[in-house]
Amino acid sequence: MPNSNTKSHRGHQGGQEAGRRELVSRSLQSAQHCLEDQDFGTAYAHYLLVLNLAPELKNDVRETFRFTLFKWAEELASLARIQDLFNCYEQALELFPNDEIICNSMGEHLFRMGFRDEAAGYFHKALKLNPDFVDAKENFYRVANWLVERWHFIMLNDTNRNLIYQKAIEKVVRSGCRTVLDIGAGTGILSMFAKKAGAPCVYACELSKTMYELACDVVAANNMEGEIKLLPIKSLDIEIPKHIPERVSLVVTETVDAGLFGEGIVESLIHAWEHLLLQPKPKNQDTGTEDYGQVIPAGAIVFGMAVECKEIRRHHRVGIKEVACVRLAETVEFCSPTRASVSSEETIEPYTTEKLSRVPGGYMPLTEPFQAMTVDFNNLEELKSLATRKPCKISIPVTQGGVLDAIVVWFVLQLDDEHSLSTSPSEETCWEQAVYPVQGLPDYSVKPGDAVMMEVCCQDCYLRIQKISVLTSEYGMDIERENTLASGNEAELCSALASLQTTSTPDGIGQECMLESTEIALLNNVPYHECFSAAIGKVLSSLIPTRESLSMDVDGHDREMNFEKSQNKNSSYTTHDPLYVLDVSEGFSILPIIAGKLGPVKAYSSVEKEQHQIALNIISEANHFPKETLEFWLSHLEDESVMLRRPKSDKLWNIIILDVIETSGLIQQEVMEKAAISRCLLHSGGKIFPQYVVMYGMLVESQSLVLESAVQGTEPTLGFNIAPFINQFKVPVRVFLDLATLLCVPLSKPTELLRLDLMNPYLNSSSREVKVQVSKSGHVTAIPFWYHIHLDEDIYLDTSSDSSHWKQAAVVLDKPIQVQLGDELVLNIQHYKSNVSITVKQ
Numbered sequence: 001m002p003n004s005n006t007k008s009h010r011g012h013q014g015g016q017e018a019g020r021r022e023l024v025s026r027s028l029q030s031a032q033h034c035l036e037d038q039d040f041g042t043a044y045a046h047y048l049l050v051l052n053l054a055p056e057l058k059n060d061v062r063e064t065f066r067f068t069l070f071k072w073a074e075e076l077a078s079l080a081r082i083q084d085l086f087n088c089y090e091q092a093l094e095l096f097p098n099d100e101i102i103c104n105s106m107g108e109h110l111f112r113m114g115f116r117d118e119a120a121g122y123f124h125k126a127l128k129l130n131p132d133f134v135d136a137k138e139n140f141y142r143v144a145n146w147l148v149e150r151w152h153f154i155m156l157n158d159t160n161r162n163l164i165y166q167k168a169i170e171k172v173v174r175s176g177c178r179t180v181l182d183i184g185a186g187t188g189i190l191s192m193f194a195k196k197a198g199a200p201c202v203y204a205c206e207l208s209k210t211m212y213e214l215a216c217d218v219v220a221a222n223n224m225e226g227e228i229k230l231l232p233i234k235s236l237d238i239e240i241p242k243h244i245p246e247r248v249s250l251v252v253t254e255t256v257d258a259g260l261f262g263e264g265i266v267e268s269l270i271h272a273w274e275h276l277l278l279q280p281k282p283k284n285q286d287t288g289t290e291d292y293g294q295v296i297p298a299g300a301i302v303f304g305m306a307v308e309c310k311e312i313r314r315h316h317r318v319g320i321k322e323v324a325c326v327r328l329a330e331t332v333e334f335c336s337p338t339r340a341s342v343s344s345e346e347t348i349e350p351y352t353t354e355k356l357s358r359v360p361g362g363y364m365p366l367t368e369p370f371q372a373m374t375v376d377f378n379n380l381e382e383l384k385s386l387a388t389r390k391p392c393k394i395s396i397p398v399t400q401g402g403v404l405d406a407i408v409v410w411f412v413l414q415l416d417d418e419h420s421l422s423t424s425p426s427e428e429t430c431w432e433q434a435v436y437p438v439q440g441l442p443d444y445s446v447k448p449g450d451a452v453m454m455e456v457c458c459q460d461c462y463l464r465i466q467k468i469s470v471l472t473s474e475y476g477m478d479i480e481r482e483n484t485l486a487s488g489n490e491a492e493l494c495s496a497l498a499s500l501q502t503t504s505t506p507d508g509i510g511q512e513c514m515l516e517s518t519e520i521a522l523l524n525n526v527p528y529h530e531c532f533s534a535a536i537g538k539v540l541s542s543l544i545p546t547r548e549s550l551s552m553d554v555d556g557h558d559r560e561m562n563f564e565k566s567q568n569k570n571s572s573y574t575t576h577d578p579l580y581v582l583d584v585s586e587g588f589s590i591l592p593i594i595a596g597k598l599g600p601v602k603a604y605s606s607v608e609k610e611q612h613q614i615a616l617n618i619i620s621e622a623n624h625f626p627k628e629t630l631e632f633w634l635s636h637l638e639d640e641s642v643m644l645r646r647p648k649s650d651k652l653w654n655i656i657i658l659d660v661i662e663t664s665g666l667i668q669q670e671v672m673e674k675a676a677i678s679r680c681l682l683h684s685g686g687k688i689f690p691q692y693v694v695m696y697g698m699l700v701e702s703q704s705l706v707l708e709s710a711v712q713g714t715e716p717t718l719g720f721n722i723a724p725f726i727n728q729f730k731v732p733v734r735v736f737l738d739l740a741t742l743l744c745v746p747l748s749k750p751t752e753l754l755r756l757d758l759m760n761p762y763l764n765s766s767s768r769e770v771k772v773q774v775s776k777s778g779h780v781t782a783i784p785f786w787y788h789i790h791l792d793e794d795i796y797l798d799t800s801s802d803s804s805h806w807k808q809a810a811v812v813l814d815k816p817i818q819v820q821l822g823d824e825l826v827l828n829i830q831h832y833k834s835n836v837s838i839t840v841k842q
Contacts (some may be wrong), residue, residue, distance in 0.1 A: 016664070024054045028061075040072040044088065049116075051095050060098065070105055077109065085109060086341055100129040104136040111139070114144050117209040134832045141731040147210040148729035148784060151709065152186060156726065157707040158430040159716045161421060161767040165195045165254070166718060168296050168415035173197035175192040176290040176696035179248040181205070181276060183235040183268055184255040187722050188215035191228045194252065203244050214725050221721045238276060245535040249280045252296045258353040258423065259463045260300055260375075260411050260436035266383055267461055273380040280378055285286075295377045300416045302373040302463065303424070306452045308402035309363035312354070314405075314524045316437035321825055323526055324533035324594045329622035331510030332615045336517050339439040352517065353432040356408060356425035358741040360802070366404060366446055367396045372456045373463070391455035395471065401447040407454065407465045409434040420791045436465040446470055478706050513615040518663045519588045528797055528805070532689070533594050535791035536581070539655055539687050539760070540599035543579060578602040580647045580683075582633060584674075585659040588612050593620055595655065596629045604633040606643065644677045658758070660693055661787055661799055664735040665809030667693075667756070667834045675758035688799075690789045692757040695836065697785035699825065701778040701816075702744035705734055707810040732837075739784055739800050739808040747776045747819060753785060754829050754836060766831050769841065774823040779816035783827070783838055784808055811838045 027046045034043035046831040047065045051058060069092050076085040082799070089106045096102055098817040107122030120143045126136035130366040144468050155161060173180070175195055178201060180194040185204035195202050206212040219228050231243055240246060251272050273280075277293030313319065321328055337348055356363055372394065376382050410423040410433045423431035438444065446452065451471040457464050515523070522528065583593040583605045592603035593616065607613055613632050620630045647653060656678045660671050678688050706712065710730040711723040757763040786800040788806045799806035817840060819825060826841040 019363075020053055024050050024057070027053075030063075033070065038071075040068055040075060041838050043068045044072045044711075046227075048091060048095075050777055058095065062099070063097075064093070066099075066101060069102065073105070073109065077112075082113065097735075098129055099137060100133050103129065104133065104139060104803060107139060107143075111143055116143055119143050120147055120210060123504040134830075134835060134837070138835050140830050141733070144729040147208070148214070148726065150734075152726060153730070154430040154708050155710055155724060156187065156189070156711045159718045161719055162189065162716065164415065164419050164421055164779045165190060165252075165296075166197075168419040169193045169250075169252060170197040170417065171418070172294065172296065173199045176296075177250045178290055179203075179246070180250045180252060181235075181238075181244070181248045181272070183251055183253040183272065184263070185215055185230070186211055186254075187218050187726055188228065188230070189218075189717060189720060189722065190252045190254065191215075192219065192222055192224060192720055194250070195224050195227055201248075202228045202841045203231065203248065204228055205233055205235050207232070207234040210729075214729075217725045218720075218722050220598055221725065235276070236271050240276070242291060244276070247276060247293065248288060248292055249278050250296065251277055251293070254297075256297075256300075256411075256413065257434075258375055259349075259351050259409065260302060261458055261461055263351065266375075266386055266458065269377055270380065273383070280380070297413045297415045298378050298417070299374065299376045300411045301371060302375075302409060302411045302456075304372040304396075304407050304409045304456075304465065305369045306366040306396065306398070306404055306446075307356075307363045307406055307408050308366055309325070309356075309359060309405045310361045312363075312435060312437055313403070313523045315352075317439060318523050320518055320524060320526065323523075323590070324529040325597050326529075326590055326593050326619065327619045327622055328523075329510075329615075331441075331622075332513055333510055333677070334520060334523070334615075335439050335512060336437060336520055337512075337514060338437050348513050349461055350466070351409070351434040353435050354408075354435050355432045358738065358743075360738050360740045362389050363408075363581045364400065364402055366398055366400050366402050367452060368399055368613045370394065372409065373458075386458040387461075389457070391457035391466070392452070395451045395453050398446045398448055398450040402445075404441070404446050404452065404468075404470060406438055406440050406445045407436040407452075407468060408791060409436065409463065409465065417527050434463070436468070438468050441468075441470065443470070446472070449473060451830060463686075474676070511611070511614055511618055513588075513611050515588050515612075518805055523588070523590070523806050525803050527801070527803050529590070529594060529795055531791055531795050532591055533598065535689060535795045536591075536595050536655060537598045538792065539685075540595075541580060543685050544599065556681075578598050579654040580604070580651060581655045581657070582606070582647070582653050583657040584633070584643055585657055588615075589657075590616070590618075590619065591657055592630055593623065593625070596620070596625055597623065601629070601654075602647070603630050604636075604647065605630060606633045608634060618809075644674060644681060646681060652686065653678075653681050654683050654686045655689060656681065656686075657689045660690055660758070660789060661806055663806055664809045665737065665786070665799070666733070666735060667836060669834050671834050672756070672758075672761070673762075673833070676761065679761075681758070687792075688758045690791050691759045692755060692763075692790045694788045694790065695754040695756075695785055696750045696788065697753045697811075697827075697838065698746055698750045699748040699772055699774065699780045699819070700742075700744040700746055700782050700784060700810075701780060702742060702782050702810075704743040705782045705810060705812050706816075709734060732814075733809055734769070734782075734812055735809045736807045737784065737810055739786065740802070742784065742810075743783070744784070745776065745778055747778050747780055748772050748774055748825075753827065753838065754831060756831070764831070768829050770827045770829060772825045772827060773826060774819045774821060777820045779818050780813065780825065780840070781816045782810045782812045784810040785838070808832050813840065 010456050027050045031043045031046035034046065046069055047061060050061065069088060073085050073088060092102050103122045103126040107119040111119035123136050123140035123143060126133055127140055169190065174197060180199045180202045181793065182191040182204035185191055188204055191204040206215055209232065212230060216230055219225055219230065233237065238244060253265065255265045255268060257263045278291065281292035281294065318334040338350055338352060386831060402454050410425065413421045423429055423433065425433050453469045454465050455467045553565055559741040567748060579599060579601045581592060581603045583589055583591045588607060589605065592605045595601050596603045598611065605616060607616065616630065658671060658674055659668050663666055675688060710727045711717065713723055714721055751770060753770055789797040789799065799805065800808055828839045828841050830837045
C-alpha cells in the first residue's frame, strides 16, 4: 500500500506539472497574439501569469516583457490611470528587481509627473546596477539639477561666507544662547556650526526631500546624528511641542536670494517670531541672551545702481525694427517677463540675476550706488509692515552719460553688529546680483544732470523696483520720461509734456507680447535671421529655377521687390503650387514670415501661445502677406505630440526647420529622431535646416568651473565632511556658460569634436577619438564646447559669437590632468541618441 500511495502522489505531481506547462504555453501564445493585435494590457497580464508560474523563463521573455510593460504603461499614462501604471511597475520590479532598464523607465514616468525626488532614486538605482547605462546617466544628471541646485556647490566652496557665518553663530552661542533652529537647513552646515559652538539643543528643518536626506547623511557622518534634530518640513508648519519642545533663542537662516526676499525669508521670520522664537531682547538692555530670541542674519541693507549693459539690453528689449527684410510691426510691443510682472495677476519674479563681473561686454555705472532699503530681521513689526508700507520714491542723479538698461541690486547681509556679507558686484563672492531691466521708456539715453526715478517696495515676498523713469531738463523745464506701464496723474502729465521732447512718445501701447529673455535675444540676433534668409532663398531658387525673383542680393531689397513682381507674373503657380515650409523650432520665431518673403510658400509656424500667434499675424499684415501665407501648425494637428507629419495627405515638405541646440548649450533631446522622421517627409530637393552641426571644443584650465561643479574636500566647509554626500549630485556638464567671460586659461586651440548630419545620417559616427595638441602647459580641468550650425555648406551660425542667443557648455573633469606644451591628449567622443559624452583617454 505505501508504494501504491507514493505512485499516486507522483502521478498527481506529474499531472500538476503537465498542467502548469500547458497553461504557461497557452499564456505565452495568447500574449503573442495580443501583441500582434496591440492589446498590450492583456498581453501584460499573460506575461505576469507566465513569470509567476515559470520563473525559470525570466531570461527568455525579459525583453518582450519589457516591451509589453512600456507599451502598456504609455496607454495607462495617456488614460491618466496613474495608480494602475505604478502598480504595473511595482509588479515588474518584484519580478526583475535588478533590471536597470525597468528602473530607469519607472523613473522617467515619475519625473514626467513631477515626482522628482522619487525619480532620482530609480535613476540612481539604475546607475548602480549598470554604471555605463547612458539613458539612466543622462536622466540622473537632469533630475540632479532640479533636486540640488548648482548654487549649493558654489556657496559651500565659498570659504569666506562659511567662516563669517561660523563666527557669528559662535559669538551668540557662547554668549549664552542655548536652543537653535536652522530654517532651510540645506546640507545642515549652519546647524553643525551651532552644535560645534556648544549649543545644547539644535533643530533644523528642510522641506526638500532630497536635501533633507542628504543633511541626515551629513550630520551622521560628522558624528552629530543624535545631537541635531532634523525635520522634513517647512518652518511654517513647525508646531510646539509637536515638533520642538519649546521656543528657541536663536534662528539661523540663509533663505535669501539675489533679490534678498525671493526665498520667503520675511514670511518665515514673521512666523518664527510669532510662534517659534523667544521674545526679542529689549533695546539698551545688557542682560544675557539666553532668555531672549534673535535671528542671524540680524538685518540687511539693499543697494542699487543704474547701469548701461548691452548684454542685458539685448535680452530684454527688442532693438531692431526690421530683420531680413521683415518689418516688425510698431503696434506689437515685445517685453520680457520682468516687465510683465508689474501688471500680471500671477506672482512673477520681477528681476533676473546676473554675475555682473562676468557679463559679456561688461557694464558701465550711470549713477553712484544708492541705498534702496534697510530691513531689521529682529523687529517683528518692521517685518509685518514691509508688505503693506507705501512704495518709497527715490531719485538718483545721473553721473555718467549713456543708455539706461537696468537697475542692478545687491545687499549687505548683517549677521550681527560685527560680521557681514556683501553681494556687491565688486566683491569676490558666490552671489549673483538682481537685475531689473528697464523697459517701456520712450527714450533710454541719459546724461549728467538727469535723474533716474523709481519706486521701491516689498510686495508678494519680492523686492520690487518699479515705475522707473528719467527726469531730464529740456528747454529749461524738468520733463519726466516714464515707463509706459505707469498710471495716474503723473503719466497724464508726462504725456502732456511729451511734445516738448525731442523723442516723441508712442501714441499708445499696441499688442503686448511677452517673450522669454532668450526669445528676445534671438529676435535681436540679426546674423541668425540673415543666414536663414539666405539659406532658405537658395533652396527656393533651386526648387523654382526659372524665377528671377529669388536672386540673392546681399541687401535683400531687390530680392523682395523682384518677388513681388514675379508674384504677378506667376500668380497661377503661386496660387496652385505653393512650397511647404514647416518651422518646428521652439519658442517665438519669425522664420516662417522670412520664408514667406522669399517665394511662393505656404509657411507653417509651430508657436503655441495665443499672444505669440497674434503678434505673428500682426507682423504678417504689416508685411502685406496674404492671410493664407502663414498658418499655425498646431491647429492642424489632432495629436500635438505628433508634430512631424505631412502638410496634406498628398503633399510633402520642401523645408523643415528644426531646433537642434538648446539655449543652454546642449544638443536638443531627440533631435536625431526628429531628423529621421523629417527626412521621410521631404519632397525631392527639400532640405532640413540645419543640414548638419559641427561641435568644437578646447582644453582649458578653469578653477571657477571646478568650484561650481563639486565641493572641494573639507577645507572650504571648515573641516566638516559634506563633499562626498552632495557630490553624489554633481553633473559632469556645466551649462549656460559665457565662454567670452569664463575665467580660464586655454591650453589648446579649438578642435572639431563631432559632426552630426541631419540630412545624411550614414556620415554620423556613434564613437570617435580626437587628438588634441596641447598649446600651453597647465592642468586641464574642463573642455568647453560650442557649435557651428550649418544651414548648408556655405552658410553657418556660430553659437559662440557675440550676437548668439545660445550659451555654451563645458565638460568638467573629475580630476585635473597635468599637460606640457606639445603633449597630445586623446578625447573619446560618444554620441548616443541626442547625448554626447566627452572623456579623456588615459
